[in-house]
Amino acid sequence: MRLRRLETYGFKSFADRMTFDFEDGITAIIGPNGCGKSNVVDAIKWVIGEQSAKALRGSEMTDVIFNGCASRRGMPFAEVTLVLDQLPAGMSIDTPDVAITRRLTRDSLSSYFINGKACRLKDIKDLLMGTGMGTSAYAVIEQGRTSFILESSTKDRRLILEEAAGISRYRARRSICSASPRCWPKSADAPARCASRPPTRSASVI
Ligand code: ATP
Numbered sequence: 298m299r300l301r302r303l304e305t306y307g308f309k310s311f312a313d314r315m316t317f318d319f320e321d322g323i324t325a326i327i328g329p330n331g332c333g334k335s336n337v338v339d340a341i342k343w344v345i346g347e348q349s350a351k352a353l354r355g356s357e358m359t360d361v362i363f364n365g366c367a368s369r370r371g372m373p374f375a376e377v378t379l380v381l382d383q384l385p386a387g388m389s390i391d392t393p394d395v396a397i398t399r400r401l402t403r404d405s406l407s408s409y410f411i412n413g414k415a416c417r418l419k420d421i422k423d424l425l426m427g428t429g430m431g432t433s434a435y436a437v438i439e440q441g442r443t444s445f446i447l448e449s450s451t452k453d454r455r456l457i458l459e460e461a462a463g464i465s466r467y468r469a470r471r472s473i474c475s476a477s478p479r480c481w482p483k484s485a486d487a488p489a490r491c492a493s494r495p496p497t498r499s500a501s502v503i
């Protein structure tokens with residue numbers, strides 16, 4: 298899977314519509330202090346579902362909306378679209394690439410889209426789970442994150458390794474399945490259907 302394009306509109310310091318194309322090979326973004334390099338990383342984290350304003354270096358989520366400056370007014374909303382291509386087999390989408398969009402208005406109305414179709418945040422999380430691209434995964438390693446990974450507890454590090462191994466999707470589905478009454482044991486003696494073995498076909502549809 299490759300990060301192909303990022304489009305921002307009214308996001309942080311990017312008041313105008315901006316398109317960042319990530320060609321094959323390495324792309325580096327360089328510039329003076331305060332020019333917006335970290336805002337590009339924030340845009341990527343935000344569009345894939347980051348829910349913590351603090352993790353985006355703000356105090357509330359609407360801080361991501363362009364606030365205005367001496368020469369122009371603030372924007373009424375922020376919108377970011379991320380285009381991924383070379384999608385891995387097994388990703389539940391039937392197009393060769395996927396565009397994920399998030400929009401937020403000043404009155405805190407949030408919307409999400411996959412390939413232009415309105416969806417839930419959960420749909421985006423489900424789509425990216427197991428690809429390494431989730432908000433708590435390893436595809437975005439910003440300042441300070443390397444030391445966090447090295448210094449984290451074995452439990453937290455295990456979560457990162459499980460995402461890399463692609464089994465976090467299976468784990469998430471199993472825990473949803475175990476919480477469903479359909480999977481509870483029929484009697485006190487009977488084993489829970491899903492706790493002791495991988496989900497069956499019908500269970501994984503839940
Ligand atoms: P450094 O090299 O110091 O790490 P940087 O290139 O990473 O800097 P950023 O931190 O991405 O820079 O950008 C900071 C700039 O973004 C500041 O000038 C700040 O005023 C501006 N900024 C952040 N949020 C908003 C917003 N909502 N509206 C307008 N400008 C914003």
Ligand code: MG
Nearest residue numbers: 331334335336
């Ligand atoms: Mg920075």
